[in-house]
Amino acid sequence: MNIDSFRKIEQSVFYALVAVIGLIAMIGMGASYYMEEHGHVVTGMNNQIVWGMPHVFAVFLIVAASGVLNVASIGSVFGKTIYKARAPLSGLLAIAMLAGGLTVLMLDLGRPDRLIVAMTHYNFKSVFALNVILYTGFFSIVAIYLWTMMDRKMNGFSKYAGFGAFIWRLALTTATGSIFGLLVARQAYASALLAPMFIIMSFSFGLAVFITVQSVMYRWNGLVLDEAVRRRMKNLLGIFVSAVLYFTIVYHLTNLYYAKQVAFERFILLDGGIYTTLFWVGQILLGTLAPLAMLFYPDAAKKCNMVFFAALLVIIGGMCQIYVLIIGGQAFPLSIFPGMTESSSFFDGQIHSYSPSLPEFLLGLGGVAIAGLITTIAVRVLHFMPEDDFRHIERRVITD
Amino acid sequence: MSKVDNSRRNFIGAGAVATAGLVIAPGVTLFDMANAKPAGEAASSAKRWGMLIDSSKCTPGCNDCVTACGKENGVASTGHPQTDPQWIRKIELKELKSGRSHSLPMMCQHCAEPPCVDVCPTGASFKRADGIVLVDRHICIGCRYCMMACPYKARSFVHEEHHDQNPDVPRGKGCVEACTLCVHRVDNDQQPACVEACAAGNKDAMLFGDLNDPNSEISKRIATYATTQVRADLALNTGVRYQGI
Numbered sequence: 001m002n003i004d005s006f007r008k009i010e011q012s013v014f015y016a017l018v019a020v021i022g023l024i025a026m027i028g029m030g031a032s033y034y035m036e037e038h039g040h041v042v043t044g045m046n047n048q049i050v051w052g053m054p055h056v057f058a059v060f061l062i063v064a065a066s067g068v069l070n071v072a073s074i075g076s077v078f079g080k081t082i083y084k085a086r087a088p089l090s091g092l093l094a095i096a097m098l099a100g101g102l103t104v105l106m107l108d109l110g111r112p113d114r115l116i117v118a119m120t121h122y123n124f125k126s127v128f129a130l131n132v133i134l135y136t137g138f139f140s141i142v143a144i145y146l147w148t149m150m151d152r153k154m155n156g157f158s159k160y161a162g163f164g165a166f167i168w169r170l171a172l173t174t175a176t177g178s179i180f181g182l183l184v185a186r187q188a189y190a191s192a193l194l195a196p197m198f199i200i201m202s203f204s205f206g207l208a209v210f211i212t213v214q215s216v217m218y219r220w221n222g223l224v225l226d227e228a229v230r231r232r233m234k235n236l237l238g239i240f241v242s243a244v245l246y247f248t249i250v251y252h253l254t255n256l257y258y259a260k261q262v263a264f265e266r267f268i269l270l271d272g273g274i275y276t277t278l279f280w281v282g283q284i285l286l287g288t289l290a291p292l293a294m295l296f297y298p299d300a301a302k303k304c305n306m307v308f309f310a311a312l313l314v315i316i317g318g319m320c321q322i323y324v325l326i327i328g329g330q331a332f333p334l335s336i337f338p339g340m341t342e343s344s345s346f347f348d349g350q351i352h353s354y355s356p357s358l359p360e361f362l363l364g365l366g367g368v369a370i371a372g373l374i375t376t377i378a379v380r381v382l383h384f385m386p387e388d389d390f391r392h393i394e395r396r397v398i399t400d
Numbered sequence: 401m402s403k404v405d406n407s408r409r410n411f412i413g414a415g416a417v418a419t420a421g422l423v424i425a426p427g428v429t430l431f432d433m434a435n436a437k438p439a440g441e442a443a444s445s446a447k448r449w450g451m452l453i454d455s456s457k458c459t460p461g462c463n464d465c466v467t468a469c470g471k472e473n474g475v476a477s478t479g480h481p482q483t484d485p486q487w488i489r490k491i492e493l494k495e496l497k498s499g500r501s502h503s504l505p506m507m508c509q510h511c512a513e514p515p516c517v518d519v520c521p522t523g524a525s526f527k528r529a530d531g532i533v534l535v536d537r538h539i540c541i542g543c544r545y546c547m548m549a550c551p552y553k554a555r556s557f558v559h560e561e562h563h564d565q566n567p568d569v570p571r572g573k574g575c576v577e578a579c580t581l582c583v584h585r586v587d588n589d590q591q592p593a594c595v596e597a598c599a600a601g602n603k604d605a606m607l608f609g610d611l612n613d614p615n616s617e618i619s620k621r622i623a624t625y626a627t628t629q630v631r632a633d634l635a636l637n638t639g640v641r642y643q644g645i
Contacts, residue, residue, distance in 0.1 A: 036574075038560070039558070039559050039560040039561065039573045039574065040483070040557065040559045040560075040574075041480060041483050041559040041560040046482035046483045046559070047482065047483060047484070047485065047486070047547070047556050047557060047559075048482065050547045050548060050557060051544060051548065109541050109542045109543055109574075110540075110541065110542015110543070110544070110558070110574030110575055110576070111540065111541050111542045111574040111575065112541075114539070114540075114541045115541075117522055117539050117541055118521060118522055118541050121521075121522040121523055121524075121539050122521070122522070123520055123521060123522060123523040125518050126518065126519050126520055126521045126545070127519070128519060128520075128521035128543065128545050129521040129522070132521060179545075182519070183515075183519075183549055184515055184549070184551065184634055185548070185549055185550060185551035185634075186548065330548075334551060334552075334553050336506070336551065336552060336553065336631065337491075337630065337645075339495065339497070340493040340494060340495050340496060340502075341494045341496065342491055342492070342493055343491070343492050344489045344490060344491045344492065344506070345481070345486070345489055345490070346486045346489045346553065347482075348489075348491055348506075348553065353482075
């Protein structure tokens with residue numbers, strides 16, 4: 001195959017890809033319309049589990065969006081050259097994933113038609129309201145940052161914009177973690193630990209998403225990532241995954257120390273059914289131990305696929321972690337009368353059940369598709385491909 | 401000087417007073433009624449509405465308060481127990497050590513420091529000056545953050561359309577709602593429906609009144625007997641207090 005015919009095929013594949021992702025996004029929008037029309041009674045959410053699958057997708061996308069910008073920050077703020085080459089893609093992914101996450105969050109509202117109310121009425125004591133401001137500000141600041149990187153005349157301002165974006169993203173993830181951290185009512189939350197934990201989770205999930213997207217882009221263009229670059233990125237991912245593990249251990253150990261939290265910990269760690277399985281198998285085994293073994297395996301840097309699959313596992317583990325935190329945290333009943341057993345027609349004192357319905361799953365997937373669509377089109381029309389010094393990059397020869 | 405007979409004058413005087421009384425009294429009464437709650441007058445922080453529930457008088461299995469609330473506010477079962485809103489519910493409790501049991505109604509505790517008001521992004525969750533915690537259904541976006549924040553599971557999300565609504569209590573799909581302490585009745589100098597129903601059933605387990613007025617029955621009872629705030633550890637200063645637990 002010569003390069004021209006390859007380009008022709010590649011073009012059709014691109015349009016097919018856009019069509020497929022676009023279709024998934026449309027199905028997601030259709031699902032939200034269905035939920036809107038019939039009310040949330042058609043979802044698995046109820047008056048016990050008030051936040052469900054859409055929130056798992058939305059929180060993952062938003063946390064990973066702030067984390068993926070780290071790649072740019074390491075380049076601009078800390079001056080690492082190999083990360084500088086990746087800064088534009090990192091900024092694009094941050095915007096795309098935040099857009100996807102916010103779309104899901106907004107379309108899951110009971111009254112999404114009142115978006116304008118959310119934009120015009122602020123209760124500044126609410127960390128949710130603060131997040132609305134931080135999210136919209138994040139779009140602007142990352143857009144300016146991208147402009148300073150991609151317009152040669154503006155390059156001089158890139159470091160300052162990058163520094164601003166770095167501070168902003170730390171504030172944003174702190175506020176996202178605080179959505180849960182400031183909930184005094186529930187045993188899973190009400191902990192200042194959640195804010196820094198969300199930051200380290202964002203580092204890990206964001207870098208995993210970046211490595212995955214970068215691998216696909218290189219494969220698509222017939223390029224092979226330089227081994228030194230891959231080694232640095234996989235080591236960094238390993239450190240972030242370990243740090244998330246550390247925070248997870250501290251979170252559960254502190255809970256186990258408080259007598260009033262022991263029953264909740266027992267639920268998550270031992271007899272919580274799906275939540276216990278997702279914690280041990282999803283988050284710890286698949287999302288932490290397996291990727292760590294793959295990332296620190298001798299010569300892992302030489303194996304493209306191993307790093308790619310390790311990053312994929314980190315993403316799956318991250319989804320499991322957020323599912324356990326959000327849904328598992330609500331499934332355990334509120335302790336309204338400590339020291340007493342409670343029963344009522346409103347399910348007091350019982351483990352609450354939740355079965356995600358297809359529409360809410362499709363809405364979440366729609367958010368991922370929106371992020372994918374923005375990324376796919378943007379990398380096609382603008383220059384987002386991470387380019388290292390080509391002396392270190394071997395280009396695969398395309399032959400007939 | 402001849403003696404004056406005052407009986408005629410006294411009769412005329414008494415007649416004048418009685419006539420004046422008859423003429424003015426209804427006006428005064430009307431003025432008083434009108435003056436009590438002129439339309440549009442804001443709730444005053446001079447009052448703090450509250451409730452005292454005596455669990456020793458509350459019988460297991462009695463659901464009068466729940467039924468009355470449902471009827472008054474148009475909160476009816478749709479056959480979906482997981483998603484049906486409940487503004488007030490009966491909780492049966494059993495102490496783990498002693499096995500002693502209690503039965504009591506649980507609803508919005510109308511906290512002085514309500515977590516639902518703190519977390520609401522748009523300010524739809526708000527506390528009136530007289531302590532009643534409400535949801536402004538015009539600006540509630542249905543995010544359910546208040547439901548995550550409430551330690552009493554007092555709030556419900558409206559998962560589907562509801563018909564046959566009480567015009568005084570409009571409800572809407574996609575918004576969050578909870579006990580309003582029957583604010584529409586309280587503003588008309590009536591008692592909340594649950595309290596009235598409890599008294600009608602000769603239980604008298606629920607007492608409604610002004611916690612700011614030291615001479616009110618509720619304040620006197622709270623000053624005399626040991627009462628409890630549920631989840632007092634959270635220091636939310638609840639408007640609903642319990643006796644007997």
